[in-house]
Amino acid sequence: MASRLTEAQQDFVSAIGTFCRREVGDRERRAKLTEHGPHSRELYRRLAELGWLGISLPEEYGGSGQGMVDLVLFLEETGYWRAPITGFTTTIIVAAAIEKFGSAEQKRALLPAVANGSVLAISMSEPGAGSDVGALTCRAEKRDGCWVVNGQKTWCSNAHIAEHILLVARTDTGGGKHDGLTMFVVPADVAGLTMHSIDTMGGKEVNDLYFTDCALPADAVVGTEGQAWGQLMAGLNLERMILAAVMLGTARRAFDDTLAYVKERRQFDRPIGTFQALRHRLADHAVELECTRLLVHDVAEKIDEKPGKLFPREASMAKLKATEFAKAMALDGMQMHGGYGYATEYGMEALLRATVVSTVYGGTSEIQRDIIGKTYGL
Template sequence: MERGERVSSFIDESGRQAFTRAVRDFVARECGTREQRDALTDGGRTAHNLEISRKLGAAGWCGVAFPEEYGGGGGGVADACVLLEELAYGQVPVFGLGISMIVGRTALRFGTERQRREIVGSVSRGEVSAVAMSEPEAGSDVGSLRCAAQRTPDGFVVNGQKTWISCAPYAERILLVCRTDPTARKHAGITMFEVPRDTPGIDIRPIDTLGGREVNDVFLTDVRLPHDSVVGVENQGWQQLTAGLNFERLVCAATFLGNARRAFDDTLDYVRHREQFGRPVGSFQALKHRLADLATELECTSLLVHDVARRVDEDPDRQLPRAASMTKLKATEIAKQAALEGMQMMGAAGYTLAYDMERHLRQNVVATVFAGTSEIQREIIGSSYGL
């Protein structure tokens, strides 16, 4: 599908089905084999391939949820969820796409006209943007961040450290969240900035993890930023962060729903063909019932994710903290479960590098930790009932 072919067709179901088929064709062509995926990811050690994301951008898909006037496709959150789920299912190495969409969405909602055109246009072309929010002492408790931007006559000077920053080494820009008023109460005095990655004073150091080198420490030493690098309103960053949680949690949920579906299908394929005691192991009740339960949970998760996405599109300004947290909680928990169940049902084969299950486990086991832990999501959901 070329850029010109996709316009308003996303807004109806037939257009969305055609879009899904087109994405699946792309996936099969570009990384449908284990050999292709290994070549694109350095044997599974990298999570994002810029060549692939730029191809997606050239097709007009990276900007699917953004207005056409800023280089996007004119679709909505539901279309972004379809894209992210299918790419994750196909194991396409574009981990930075969802994060970049979040940055683009933030610029679209709060940025200046220049920022909208530059940032949204960049994301739509398939370039990467990163978010620098977490710190060594401010993970789940983001309001405790200490990285500080001090106002000067020419702009701001930033000093501090960020950690667990995904895709920072190949990001065009970083959406930096830091403290601009040290005297304000905990969740006040926070501001968002757009920061080109190559700005002097930025030092990016990869962190080795089970999933490869997908996260990084970012050190900022006397980083000078102009006044017009502020995204939104100075000292209103916390309100802007919370306003974007619907989209952020749906991006995460759609991605891990795709991962969960792939882990399930890989397990199903294995147990259909692996024989013991004269018949496929999947025919034994111990495995058959576990797969039945997992399939049911996946169907429920899919209905939840896509229903909430449609509700967000119907009223983009409405906050859905309970529903958004439910989608993130459910999708990431089922992704982790699908990988753990797959490993168990495949036995020793699931532990070998010959199958993708070990990669599913490395990718999905962390899903319930980042972007707001399951415990944080449960706290939000419980609080929404007045508890």
């Protein structure tokens, strides 16, 4: 796949790898960076100084205006090196929505801040509305020239480290369940909003949000009132490709770590990788890894060729393939590591924790399969 990259893109990947190898590469350094959670503000600030956090933002807002392929390369490489920058994924999703639908004032306020290291979060899911986002009931009502929000949100990634949250709330109940939804920009410290972290096997990543008479100004609306569903659909390519790219990088890391281990570990007077049972499994994983890489990069190229077009089938395929393979690779890597796969010293258990949730967030594998099937008229 590297042969299809331009010289500038190859240099870009090399620079990311050099940076991550130096700043994140060893276990002790990474442990220090993640001491307070899976997002390192210290590392994030350094990436901002290099200009990489604005990779997909327009130049007028401090970004470099690069396309989907370049974003995928950045996410894949940082995913490979397990860079603790979990806030980046939701930030780029929200930034794209602001760029496409936000007011001039919202763009000026938020987009340059993203390039400088500001973290953004997006809040859609509710206790009764997960895969079925259209079933959400969190309500925003007009009162005295402002919007007042009441209700609960859940599974909101990175809200606890975000400066602003993109909220999707119901503003009208008169139409269908996909009608009457509106996007709002919410300062994370606004009165009337409280949040509680949800304990997970991945650490402090997601949160419950509680809105109690939370007042937002009239200009907090992003895009068109009542049209949030269509605005959300416009961002599906990006969200799915972000997740696919991160998991592609994570799968590469699980493969490389497993390959290195089976070459080094000896039992019965020979490296365990020379036994056919493991050699054939690694061969199968190598084929799957290359198929996944080709798919993810190909879809990214298609999006760059036609940036205004939705690719529901292709983006869902990329997300489905990358997340399912990453989980399978990490699980089998843990098995081939034997007892050491369970030990934090080797890191395979951390890769398993990182991948096992990837088939759930951003649209479950079941939802991706359903979307793909529907594109074939099923």
